[in-house]
Amino acid sequence: MTIWRLVPFITAALVLAPVGVVVSSFFAPASDIWQHLFETTLPLLLINTLWLALGVIVGTALLGISLAWFTAVYEFPGRRFFSWALLLPLAIPAYVTAFVALGLFDFTGPIQTTLRTWLDNDLSWFPDIRSRAGVIIVMTLAFYPYVYLLARNAFLSQGKRSLEVAQSLGFNRKQGFFKVVLPMARPWIAGGIMLVLMETLADFGTVAVFNYNTFTTAIYKVWFSMFSLHAASQLASLLIVIVFVVIVLEQQFRSRMRYAENKRTERAQRIQLTGWHNWLVTGFVLCVLFLAFLLPVTQLCFWAIQSFTPDYDVTRYLEFLWHSLSLSGLAALLICLVVITIVYASRRYPGSVMRYAVRTATIGYALPGTVLAIGVYVPLTWLDGQLSELALRWFQIETGQLIQGTLITMLIAYLIRFMAVSHYPIDGAMQRITHSIDEAALSLGLSGWAMIREVHVPILKSGIFTAATLVFVDVMKEMPITLMTRPFGWDTLAVRIFEMTSEGQWEQAALPAVTLVLAGLIPIFLFMRQTEK
Amino acid sequence: MPRFNRNRFVVAVSFVFSLFSAHSVHAEEVVVYSARIEQLIKPMFDAFTKETGIKVRYTTDNEGALIARLEAEGKNTPADMLITADAGNLWAAARAGLLKPVKSDVLDNNIPVHLRDPGNEWFGLSIRARTLIYNTKRVDSSELSTYEDLADPKWRKRLCLRTSKKVYNQSLVAMLIAEHGEAEAEKIVRGWVANLATDPLSDDTRALEFVAAGKCDVTLVNTYYFGRLMQKDPSLPLAVFWPNQNNSGVHVNISGAGITRYSRNEQAAIQLLEFLSSDKAQNLFADVNMEYPANPRIKVDPFVAAWGSFKQNPMNLVKAGELQTTAVKLMDRAGYR
Numbered sequence: 001m002t003i004w005r006l007v008p009f010i011t012a013a014l015v016l017a018p019v020g021v022v023v024s025s026f027f028a029p030a031s032d033i034w035q036h037l038f039e040t041t042l043p044l045l046l047i048n049t050l051w052l053a054l055g056v057i058v059g060t061a062l063l064g065i066s067l068a069w070f071t072a073v074y075e076f077p078g079r080r081f082f083s084w085a086l087l088l089p090l091a092i093p094a095y096v097t098a099f100v101a102l103g104l105f106d107f108t109g110p111i112q113t114t115l116r117t118w119l120d121n122d123l124s125w126f127p128d129i130r131s132r133a134g135v136i137i138v139m140t141l142a143f144y145p146y147v148y149l150l151a152r153n154a155f156l157s158q159g160k161r162s163l164e165v166a167q168s169l170g171f172n173r174k175q176g177f178f179k180v181v182l183p184m185a186r187p188w189i190a191g192g193i194m195l196v197l198m199e200t201l202a203d204f205g206t207v208a209v210f211n212y213n214t215f216t217t218a219i220y221k222v223w224f225s226m227f228s229l230h231a232a233s234q235l236a237s238l239l240i241v242i243v244f245v246v247i248v249l250e251q252q253f254r255s256r257m258r259y260a261e262n263k264r265t266e267r268a269q270r271i272q273l274t275g276w277h278n279w280l281v282t283g284f285v286l287c288v289l290f291l292a293f294l295l296p297v298t299q300l301c302f303w304a305i306q307s308f309t310p311d312y313d314v315t316r317y318l319e320f321l322w323h324s325l326s327l328s329g330l331a332a333l334l335i336c337l338v339v340i341t342i343v344y345a346s347r348r349y350p351g352s353v354m355r356y357a358v359r360t361a362t363i364g365y366a367l368p369g370t371v372l373a374i375g376v377y378v379p380l381t382w383l384d385g386q387l388s389e390l391a392l393r394w395f396q397i398e399t400g401q402l403i404q405g406t407l408i409t410m411l412i413a414y415l416i417r418f419m420a421v422s423h424y425p426i427d428g429a430m431q432r433i434t435h436s437i438d439e440a441a442l443s444l445g446l447s448g449w450a451m452i453r454e455v456h457v458p459i460l461k462s463g464i465f466t467a468a469t470l471v472f473v474d475v476m477k478e479m480p481i482t483l484m485t486r487p488f489g490w491d492t493l494a495v496r497i498f499e500m501t502s503e504g505q506w507e508q509a510a511l512p513a514v515t516l517v518l519a520g521l522i523p524i525f526l527f528m529r530q531t532e533k
Numbered sequence: 534m535p536r537f538n539r540n541r542f543v544v545a546v547s548f549v550f551s552l553f554s555a556h557s558v559h560a561e562e563v564v565v566y567s568a569r570i571e572q573l574i575k576p577m578f579d580a581f582t583k584e585t586g587i588k589v590r591y592t593t594d595n596e597g598a599l600i601a602r603l604e605a606e607g608k609n610t611p612a613d614m615l616i617t618a619d620a621g622n623l624w625a626a627a628r629a630g631l632l633k634p635v636k637s638d639v640l641d642n643n644i645p646v647h648l649r650d651p652g653n654e655w656f657g658l659s660i661r662a663r664t665l666i667y668n669t670k671r672v673d674s675s676e677l678s679t680y681e682d683l684a685d686p687k688w689r690k691r692l693c694l695r696t697s698k699k700v701y702n703q704s705l706v707a708m709l710i711a712e713h714g715e716a717e718a719e720k721i722v723r724g725w726v727a728n729l730a731t732d733p734l735s736d737d738t739r740a741l742e743f744v745a746a747g748k749c750d751v752t753l754v755n756t757y758y759f760g761r762l763m764q765k766d767p768s769l770p771l772a773v774f775w776p777n778q779n780n781s782g783v784h785v786n787i788s789g790a791g792i793t794r795y796s797r798n799e800q801a802a803i804q805l806l807e808f809l810s811s812d813k814a815q816n817l818f819a820d821v822n823m824e825y826p827a828n829p830r831i832k833v834d835p836f837v838a839a840w841g842s843f844k845q846n847p848m849n850l851v852k853a854g855e856l857q858t859t860a861v862k863l864m865d866r867a868g869y870r
Contacts, residue, residue, distance in 0.1 A: 036862050036865065039866075040862075040865040040866055041865050102735075107731070107743060107746060107748045108739075108742040108743060108745075108746045108748070113746065130731075130732055208698075208735060209735050210735070211696045211698075211732065211733055211734065211735045211870060213870060217698070220597075220698075221698055221861070223597055223601075224595070224596065224597030224700075225698065225700065225703055225857065225858075225861045226857075226858045226861050226862075227625045227628075227857070227858065229601060370595075370597075370598055373598070374598070374601045374602070374605065377601075377602060377605050378605045381605045381606050381607070381609065384609060385607070385609050388609065401609060401611060404606070404609075405611065480598070483593070483594040483595070483598065484594055484598050484602060486592065488564075488590045488591070488592055489590075491571075495593070499570040499571055499572070499593060500570075502570060502595065503570055503573075504736035504737055504738040504739070504758065505738075505761075506738075
């Protein structure tokens with residue numbers, strides 16, 4: 001069983017390999033580019049990135065927590081439907097929401113065009129969507145489900161009951177929420193926000209559509225336009241350092257808290273909303289769902305129909321779909337298995353070294369995709385080179401590439417990138433299994449696998465489903481790693497979207513985008529069936 | 534103990550092997566890394582396979598990622614050819630030692646000197662002309678003259694530009710530097726920025742739509758974006774203007790290719806490269822994307838021909854690569870986002 005102890009370290013090492021590749025460039029000379037950045041764009045980039053991160057964190061926290069609270073604790077018209085429908089925006093890649101938002105609200109979009117003809121006005125008062133606020137709103141709408149999902153998990157399992165306890169202590173409902181429920185849900189909410197933060201920092205697609213310059217756009221610019229992978233890696237290492245500091249802070253903050261709760265509550269009685277409260281909540285929820293999902297999907301469908309021609313290669317499309325689904329499925333399975341093992345190991349052998357190894361394993365989510373992709377690629381090609389050399393020397397066979405260009409490369413890269421996404425929900429669920437639960441199980445004669453099967457799995461189930469859903473959808477939306485590591489012919493829906501948008505053909509990208517959204521709904525439906533039972 | 538099931542074992546083993554079925558070295562096959570997207574290159578590959586029987590395997594990605602990938606793979610790369618949608622990246626690949634010189638009379642004969650590397654490591658296959666497009670309701674074509682003139686205060690609040698992050702603009706500015714020197718080029722770019730009617734846009738199609746909608750009067754785009762938009766909606770009030778016809782000529786970029794240094798199927802790869810410069814493939818380049826064939830003997834698409842003929846800038850595109858970093862820095866200084 002001691003081999004378990006090593007799993008977190010092995011995975012942390014796996015993640016650190018690409019990070020190491022990136023950081024190793026730190027001492028390579030690129031001072032002219034740094035000087036140039038300091039003198040020109042860097043200050044603005046940092047301000048832009050900071051505002052973006054803050055704005056998106058505040059936005060997703062407000063939306064995610066409030067929506068989770070409403071759907072977990074209250075009863076209002078459509079509550080059942082909304083509680084899963086609010087997850088749907090997960091299926092839309094943020095860059096797609098971005099180009100739809102621009103297509104609709106920008107100067108040339110139907111809204112401004114119509115208003116201009118009606119009002120016969122130049123509409124100079126109309127807020128410019130290509131602005132900081134525009135990017136923040138779009139990213140908030142795209143990323144709030146991470147917070148929603150995790151917060152809802154926490155509220156469902158403890159919200160109503162802790163609220164009752166708070167009320168029995170003389171707090172009113174509002175005080176109870178802020179003083180008891182919210183602090184108790186903190187690790188889950190913090191996990192969701194961490195995911196949002198990392199995703200925001202690593203994002204390139206969305207900010208590129210807005211031409212909003214951030215740290216990540218600078219990384220790509222230095223790499224692709226100034227041909228300096230060294231300087232780009234140095235910038236990326238700074239990003240890693242920042243995220244690492246945030247992780248350490250969050251870890252410190254978290255380790256001071258202990259969670260003695262609790263088993264999942266039996267269907268608690270929900271609080272029935274009445275009168276205008278009722279409609280206010282329904283209206284708010286509907287509004288979010290409309291902006292984050294219905295509007296973009298409707299526009300996409302519209303474009304997809306426009307760009308559809310009878311000579312469409314349908315079999316090819318089914319192939320893209322199959323590739324997307326099977327890759328996401330395999331990745332979700334692999335990543336969840338690895339993360340479960342890690343989480344178990346760190347529970348079994350607690351300690352700060354272990355804790356940091358685990359957290360290090362999640363840092364891949366914060367790196368811009370292409371940077372991570374090349375970071376994965378370099379050590380793998382090296383390994384491949386060594387292997388084929390050996391094969392040549394020992395067996396006199398010319399092997400060519402063994403690992404690269406196979407699904408294995410892809411899966412490893414996905415694992416490194418998306419470990420964070422499944423770590424937070426599974427870890428959150430694991431914290432509910434207290435040692436007293438284990439002791440109780442032992443006293444009933446359950447141990448080893450039996451205990452895991454009979455006691456742990458039921459408690460962990462919702463966390464694992466959450467994790468699998470998130471990973472599945474995220475892998476399907478993923479672009480840079482898929483592009484770089486896919487075997488020949490393994491084009492996916494995301495690859496198709498890349499090809500269309502890279503030529504500015506947004507309308508043509510609509511069909512694969514709609515297909516991707518629909519395919520992303522599959523795990524969300526399955527997930528909801530599991531948790532809403 | 535379950536009994537050993539032979540069939541199951543065979544299936545399992547072959548599944549494991551299929552995971553590893555990366556790249557088997559095939560004699561009659563060319564492997565291409567292409568930054569030109571599938572729809573714009575597959576027709577040429579298909580024609581090549583039909584004519585020669587040689588298979589083409591390809592993967593697409595953006596230029597920078599493909600070059601980094603070639604660099605990481607070193608001599609184990611499966612790729613025989615790199616295709617990009619601009620000259621600067623081919624120059625960068627050549628400088629990084631990823632390409633090898635090709636001596637071919639066919640290529641020398643088909644591709645004009647200014648569209649290929651002086652060291653023969655890469656060759657332009659199609660021309661992408663970056664020209665002025667104006668709103669016919671708001672601009673009289675006599676107002677327009679050169680790229681440099683767009684910096685004149687008379688265009689204040691009338692200009693739309695795509696972001697400086699796109700390589701097409703970087704190449705254009707690099708060529709301006711080659712022609713006028715850095716200080717003068719910076720003055721021009723600063724003039725452009727001062728004349729912007731709105732923040733730089735994320736792509737050429739957007740810029741065209743903004744001109745058509747009247748947010749600005751003139752923009753700088755590659756002609757095929759204009760062609761695509763006009764085919765969709767011929768009623769748009771847009772028209773082409775060919776700048777700098779009395780001096781340096783229209784700035785052109787290329788979509789081009791080179792053979793990788795560690796190509797394993799060099800003969801077949803050269804055959805493909807030569808085919809791409811041949812009449813048949815050049816016609817396809819003109820057809821699939823309304824680009825201009827690199828081979829001057831090939832006629833352009835009739836739809837494109839209607840925009841008129843123009844004098845191109847004859848300066849060798851190697852300058853676009855050499856001066857790209859300088860151009861990017863210049864645009865940063867000038868506040869061109």
